[in-house]
Amino acid sequence: MISLLKTQLMVGLNINAWRMGKRRARHVGMFLLVLLAISPSYGGWVMLQVKAFEFLAASRLPLQDVQLAGTYAMAMMMALLAGVPVVYSTLLQSRDLSILLPLPYRPWQIVSAKLLVTYAIELVACVALCTPTYALYLRHGFAGPADVPVGILTMLLLPVLPVAVASTVSLLIAAIPGVGRNRWLWVALVLSAMLSLSLTLSMLSSAGAGGEMTDIVRVRMAQMERVGRLFPGAAFGFRAVTSHGLEAWLQLAAFAGAAACYAGTALFVGQTLYLGPILSGGEGKRRRKGHKAAAAVRIGMVRSLVNKETACVLRDPSVAMNSLGGYISLPILAVTYTVMKVQSKGKVDVIGQLMAAAHSPAFQEHLPYVLTGIAMALAVFGTGSSLFSASYSKDGKRLWTEKCLPIPPVTIMLGKFIAGMALVMPLHILTVALAVIALPLHGLAWLYLATLSTLIIAYSGLIGLSIDCMRPKLDWKDTVQAVKQNLNVVLSMGAGLAPLALNVGLMVLCARLGQPAGVVYAGVIALNVGMLAGVAWLARRAAGALDRLAL
């Protein structure tokens, strides 16, 4: 069993990459880069905790217990949300069951080894989030050295509950007849379940709070109430870290009991619903359906490439969700906005404020600049994703097909570009249409908005494709790694900022020189057409990198 756990952890966390000579340096470099990228947010979080404790001490508010328990509650929520895709990847996308099942292990041992990987990943996040708060709690004298073991053990047990809930929910949904392991339906159902849960809990807590939640106590208590409802038994953990002596140990024991129940349920569900159908041989029957094959008809090479790309993006939810992430976030933002507006009884109304600003005289006065800014913002929905910048990476080892076929590398890139634009444009046109309807625009302003944002998407896409063609990430276990853990996506976003900075520079220049609106419009469009031409020329050269790629 120890060997099974060790192997799963080594594979799941890619531990060998930290040990092997050449790969270690690269891995450490990447790790440091990621650390650098998240350090401002993490530093902000730590500072927030420091300030909160200082504020509580200065104002003599006895809320340090609430602050600590609230942080633990938040860590649990975060582990739940982050745990769902990890559970899916670990359980439903793993390909090692053919190796593990014939080994002399009991099914529950295999399931627990797989869940342990998810637990280990979530534990790192929980510890990182809770440690600063707990350290401050200790430093301000609300717990002594004798309480530290309870604090640490509670922290270790913390991810058990959300990981168990995430795996149970995931497996229950995956087991629905008809849904099976159809990833699109699975993702849609899990997202709907989470959204409904969050909406229900937020409504319950706002109803229970009664008046306005203006102070930290009510906000924190409401947070913990929600988590408490979601994870019955979690309150024992909150009490364990804020109690002392024997009471703390008793609360911890109760929390450990609750965690054991959660883990037991997850293991039972895993054994029954995860391994059960595989062991009974139902999986294979469910997957093959004997569909009628498409006709053997010749179409142009570019069209064939576009069809292949589109199918590979849309039929893989992980790829599709990350490729069209900007647009998928829109309905979620809309729901969040509605919840905030309802909860605050209309006081928090971001869209209302934006609309008021759009109908002010200043909007029309600075229209060319405002429109350019809006066009850039609309383009971000299309470009802030992995659609273009992981296009080669997502092919992985299958890239041999394109490379050994008699197709010029430029045509391959063109196929990927057209497919990307074809996927983005319907959603982009929709967002532009919404913006045009909502904003007080006259004349051909809509055309400017649509043209400029499309140009930005086009050259940003080409930048992403060029970067991914030059350094594709082809070695991965599932497509989530190809599109989500891909440095090319970050690099492309960074490189895409340079052309946007040129636009901003041009607008500043026009504003200083007091140019009329027509000159600003023409200048910005000319600049962006020029940038598209320049980037296209560079992309054509970058496409040749495929020839040099060793597969």
Added chain:
Amino acid sequence: MIEIRGVRKAYGDHTAVDGLNLEVRDGEIFGFIGPNGAGKTTTIKMTVGLLRPNAGAVLVNGIDVAADPLRAKMEMGYVPDTPDVYEKLTGMQFINFMSDAYQVPTGVRGERVRELADAFELTDALGDLIESYSHGMRQKTVLIAALVHQPRVWVLDEPLVGLDPKAAFTLKAMMRRHADGGNSVFFSTHILEVAEKLCDRVGIIVKGKLVACGTLDELRDGANETLESFFLDLIEP
């Protein structure tokens, strides 16, 4: 015809293929054998343009693969050692995609796909997603896709792995027919009995160097030994 002239490929300090000279003639099946890590797949990948050699050249029907890759690729049909294909496409979509690349006209495409799919007993599964296929079915899909444009040169990297006995028999018969029609088949295998029965000539590669090449009679040099015992004698230190 394939001509491999003084080809060398190194990965850092490790030389995978070292000054390899080889010729696969028209009308023959050439078996490429060697221990694991000897350089078989690297040689095949350089032949089909997946890898660039550090030195030397590969010519397919007189066309330099490095200088004119598109024309050279049109002459070949390639089956890799592992059938990694787009799982989110159906078998037919994948075959159509490959056929479009090889510019196979609609008029003949349907007939050729039908013939190959029937021969490999894959017709009923062509409408399903490749992700639902077994290893053998994926291998058959890649074979159909690689042969649909009727290439003169077949380059097959361990093509029999994963195939059921009937499909393996069918493929071997197709290879023989193809070579007898004046075309070339260049394939690697670990199954020495297959190489012995099927190949007109055999090349043995060890640590990146061609250590033996010729017909089975030439290799045996009059001795009454099997290819297996000859091969084992050769690679024993």
